[in-house]
Amino acid sequence: MGNQTTIDRQAFEPAYAQLVNILKEQIARGIYLPGDRLPSESELCKHYHVSPMTVRRSINALLDQGIVSTTQGSGTYVKAPDLSGVTFSLEEFHNIFKDKERTKVKILEVLIIKTDATTANRLAIDLGERTILIRRVLIRDGDPIIYHKEQLIYDPVRPIVEAELEVTSLHGLFVGTGETKFKRGDIAIEAAVLTKEEADALNTMQMQPAFRLEHIFYDFEDKPVSWGRFICRGDRLRFTTTVGVSHRT
Amino acid sequence: MGNQTTIDRQAFEPAYAQLVNILKEQIARGIYLPGDRLPSESELCKHYHVSPMTVRRSINALLDQGIVSTTQGSGTYVKAPDLSGVTFSLEEFHNIFKDKERTKVKILEVLIIKTDATTANRLAIDLGERTILIRRVLIRDGDPIIYHKEQLIYDPVRPIVEAELEVTSLHGLFVGTGETKFKRGDIAIEAAVLTKEEADALNTMQMQPAFRLEHIFYDFEDKPVSWGRFICRGDRLRFTTTVGVSHRT
DNA sequence: TATATAATATTATATATATAACTTTGTCAA
DNA sequence: TTGACAAAGTTATATATATAATATTATATA
Structure with missing residues (x-):
């Protein structure tokens, strides 16, 4: 069991990081209980023979x-x-996209349509204006995992479509290749049950539990460029995290 | 539109924070595009007339x-x-618990039972050992919002039960009163559909979408002390966040 | 006793400096 | 042209110090 009490200047790990771990471990062991005051920064300086700024950095990390x-x-x-x-991260969601070996993207449909009310609202455009609709399925090991439905602003001048379609893998969205055309996005996660359309695309039955990840992306002028939803089978995805002081790596 | 280009030493906002905002805004405006290199730290020092450590702090924030x-x-x-x-935060979940005016907790049941397989596994105890089962409903404005089912280690020596029951509001779990008896917790979020039991407790129909938030809490010896699930109606909860550079406050 | 004031302790911010580790670029020789 | 090496540039870590802002404690005063 790790029980570091002093800072080893020869160690690979920098001093401030060592101090973070020492303090975290003491808290984890209950030496300092919730509500307790830690030693003051100057006391920590003296005790561990480090400079105030180093202590400061450690405290900031905590x-x-x-x-x-x-x-x-x-x-x-x-x-x-x-x-x-x-907080919980989309890391696990991201992992599905990451290994390009196992996952493939199948484009179900691409067409230009006139917007409905919802889309017009999301994209801040007039009802009836044209948008591009893309429907795709992400397949892992032959199994459909995620259904994606997206609508993009139709702008002949700035052909985002081609860029989007080139990236048949959706990969760019998740790894940040530098080719992304958006500056900012709003994302929401909801619990949902699969509709018939979604269940068909995912090759399963409707009324199954699912995560619905809705996204709106904005360009540098803060105008919406696309809106869509990732539908993910609930039995294939779960978000995990920890609270409190977890063990040191 | 904020367009700060220099650091105001008279301002309430500290220098490092101002520099963070300046750089963020330049990135948001597309002055520095993804992949671009920012000016080096020494260049930033000269340009904004701040010390290297201050620049460092700003870069670390970014x-x-x-x-x-x-x-x-x-x-x-x-x-x-x-x-x-x-990342998504449980802030919105937490907010439900926060205002004690609108929300009340109704205890449906408290009993001592012999563990089933699942619980024995989660709590790392033998099958058939005794645990305390608590079922409660969180009610907001008269409407049942969250159903909570929890099982605790039955230990006559350390009566956690009383502490748990005193806190009829579940409030302590979410605000960190300092009275919490656990050191660490594992949390998982799943999409689910309401079972009959859950739907009854929440006074709605089954097969409705729901979030299932499972938790295991550990004491200072890293032994599980409790395990449970929050069931939350999907139409009453939604997690939101942003990606990329959002506007300054 | 109660209140105001002073002294002290503690965190927050900022500067200036030094050394190390790593990357990129340029130079020179084979 | 290629490869080795040196030089310069850049981030990473750490120290020492100073000032300000806030909180706590002790002291003096009424």
């Missing part, structure tokens, strides 16, 4: 991780683990 | 926000916005 809170003039206090600050 | 990436010896580069690093 702050970022939501493990402690600081009050100017008072001290640094251990936070009780709570769920309010917990 | 790193944390996933806006740039750095390569030692080479430079700092603007990242293309990608979904891989996107």
Whole structure:
């Protein structure tokens, strides 16, 4: 069991990172309980023989991780683990896209249509204007996993379509190739049950649980360029995270 | 439109934060495009008349926000916005618990039972050992919103039960009162459809979409102390976030 | 006792500097 | 042209120091 109490200057790990781990471990062991004040920065300096800025950096890391809170003039206090600050990432979602060996993208349909009310609202355009509709399925090991339906602004001047279609893999969206044409995106996750259209595309039955990941992307002028939804079978995806002080790597 | 280009030393906002905003805005405006190299740290020092450490701090902030990436010896580069690093917070979930005015907790059932296989596995105990089962519903404005089913280790020596039951509001779990008895938790989110039991508790129909938030909490010896699930109506909860460079506050 | 004031401790911000590690570029020789 | 090497540029880490802002504690005063 790791039980570091001093900072090893010969170690590969930098001093500030070592101090972070030392403090985290002490908190994890219950030496400092929620509500307790940590030693002041100057005390930590003396005890571990590091400079104030190094201590500061370590404290900041603990702050970022939501493990402690600081009050100017008072001290640094251990936070009780709570769920309010917990985050979960799309990493696992991203992983599905990552290995290009196992996953393929099948384009079901591409057509130019007149917008319905919902799309007009999302893309901030007039009802009836033309948009490009793309429907695709992401297939892993022959199994359809994710259904994607997207509508893009139809703009002959700036042919985003070609760029989008070139990327038949959707890969660019998730790894940041530098070819992405959008500056910013709003994303929402909802729980849903599969509609018939979605179930057909995913080759399963309707009324199955699913994640619905809705996205709107904006260009550099903050105008919407595309809107769409990823539909993901609930039995194939699960988001995990931890709260509190987890073990050191 | 904010268009800050110099650092105002009289401003309330500290220099490093101002520099973060300046750089973010330039990236948002497309002055630096994905893949571009930012000016080197020493150049930024000269241009904005701040010390290297201050520039460093700003760059680190951009790193944390996933806006740039750095390569030692080479430079700092603007990242293309990608979904891989996107995170969702439980803030909105947390908000439901926060206002004690509107929300009440109704305890449906508390009993001591012998564990089934699933619970024994989650709590790392033997099959048939006793656990405490608690079923509650969180009600907002008279409407049942969240159904919670939890099983705790039955340990006469350490009566966690009383503590749990005192907190009839579940509030402590989410705000970190310092009274929480656990050190660490694993959390998973799944998409699901309501079972009959869940639908009854939530006073709605089964087969409706729902989020299932499963949690296991551990004590300071890393032994599981409780396991449970929050079931949340999908039409009452939605997680949102943004990707890329969003506008400054 | 209660209140205001001073002193002290603590975090927050900022500067200046130094060394190390790594990358890129340029130079020179084979 | 190619490869080896040196030089310059860039980020990463660390120290030492200073000032400001806030909180806490002690002290003096009424």
